[in-house]
Amino acid sequence: MPPQVPADVSSGKMDIPLIHYSKNMSLMENSPEIIKALGLFKQYGDVTAIDNVSLSVGKGELFGLLGPNGSGKTTMIKMLTGQVRPTGGSATVLGLDVEKDPIGVRERVGIIPEQETPPSFLTATEYLDFVGDVRHIEDVQKKADWWFDFLDFSDKRDVLCKDLSRGTRQKLMFTQAFLHKPVLALIDEPLINFDPIMQHKVKDYLAEYVKAGNTIFISTHILQIAEEICTGFAILHKGKLLHTGTVALLKERDQHLDDFFLSLVQKDRHV
Numbered sequence: 001m002p003p004q005v006p007a008d009v010s011s012g013k014m015d016i017p018l019i020h021y022s023k024n025m026s027l028m029e030n031s032p033e034i035i036k037a038l039g040l041f042k043q044y045g046d047v048t049a050i051d052n053v054s055l056s057v058g059k060g061e062l063f064g065l066l067g068p069n070g071s072g073k074t075t076m077i078k079m080l081t082g083q084v085r086p087t088g089g090s091a092t093v094l095g096l097d098v099e100k101d102p103i104g105v106r107e108r109v110g111i112i113p114e115q116e117t118p119p120s121f122l123t124a125t126e127y128l129d130f131v132g133d134v135r136h137i138e139d140v141q142k143k144a145d146w147w148f149d150f151l152d153f154s155d156k157r158d159v160l161c162k163d164l165s166r167g168t169r170q171k172l173m174f175t176q177a178f179l180h181k182p183v184l185a186l187i188d189e190p191l192i193n194f195d196p197i198m199q200h201k202v203k204d205y206l207a208e209y210v211k212a213g214n215t216i217f218i219s220t221h222i223l224q225i226a227e228e229i230c231t232g233f234a235i236l237h238k239g240k241l242l243h244t245g246t247v248a249l250l251k252e253r254d255q256h257l258d259d260f261f262l263s264l265v266q267k268d269r270h271v
């Protein structure tokens with residue numbers, strides 16, 4: 001029997017646990033269209049969190065999902081990772097339909113959820129061992145050691161997760177998402193709790209990760225970093241897609257992402 005996901009890993013907020021055991025890993029990772037959303041909707045009661053959003057992300061992209069608070073970024077990531085069901089529309093991730101095969105999607109991708117934290121009563125090492133078991137990762141201890149060293153938290157390896165600082169818990173969540181070297185990672189505001197040194201380090205890691213042919217879908221409010229590392233980006237506002245574009249095109253026009261973002265959102269607020 002596969003180990004069960006502890007309550008802390010899969011809080012009541014999520015419909016479906018984050019990581020799953022699987023023997024069958026037949027892959028569709030070489031599809032050039034790694035993420036494709038077509039007319040996605042998500043309704044929470046009276047709130048339309050996502051309103052007819054279509055977008056596509058190609059292999060090797062570092063795609064930034066931007067938007068003010070409450071614009072629907074987390075909802076979008078949750079739908080693309082099969083954690084919540086769309087109310088309308090459809091989406092494929094690595095060629096898999098997120099509604100029909102949410103488990104298949106989660107087996108193949110790395111996820112940093114917005115709010116999840118590692119389980120309180122496991123140590124950092126125990127948590128990574130657990131992730132290694134669930135994901136059938138070989139030499140997990142060696143790989144974990146690399147991450148402890150890289151993110152500079154080796155001294156916390158035997159500390160219970162509940163006693164870790166917020167930034168260190170985030171280091172652990174970052175580690176669990178990338179431990180199995182997923183071809184696609186969907187990461188929801190992964191940088192915000194990091195100090196500037198760590199932000200710099202992780203930013204470089206992400207940029208290198210996509211250069212190696214992997215794909216990353218990141219939601220962030222840190223527009224300076226998004227401008228530095230993202231290839232493509234989308235701007236959401238009140239659940240609607242205001243814009244999709246490339247950073248290269250902005251640079252060609254001598255525009256900065258933060259100015260572009262502000263003017264677009266402010267204009268939309270006055271519509």
Ligand SMILES: Nc1ncnc2c1ncn2[C@@H]1O[C@H](COP(=O)(O)OP(=O)(O)OP(=O)(O)O)[C@@H](O)[C@H]1O
Nearest residue numbers: 044047048049067068069070071072073074075076
């Ligand atoms: N489980 C839920 N039940 C009801 N409403 C929800 C739920 N989750 C999100 N919402 C609503 O959906 C909208 C989009 O929320 P979401 O968390 O996706 O935004 P966000 O862009 O990630 O915001 P932030 O930048 O603050 O993280 C908001 O109006 C939010 O209140």
Ligand SMILES: [Mg+2]
Nearest residue numbers: 073074075114
């Ligand atoms: Mg969010």
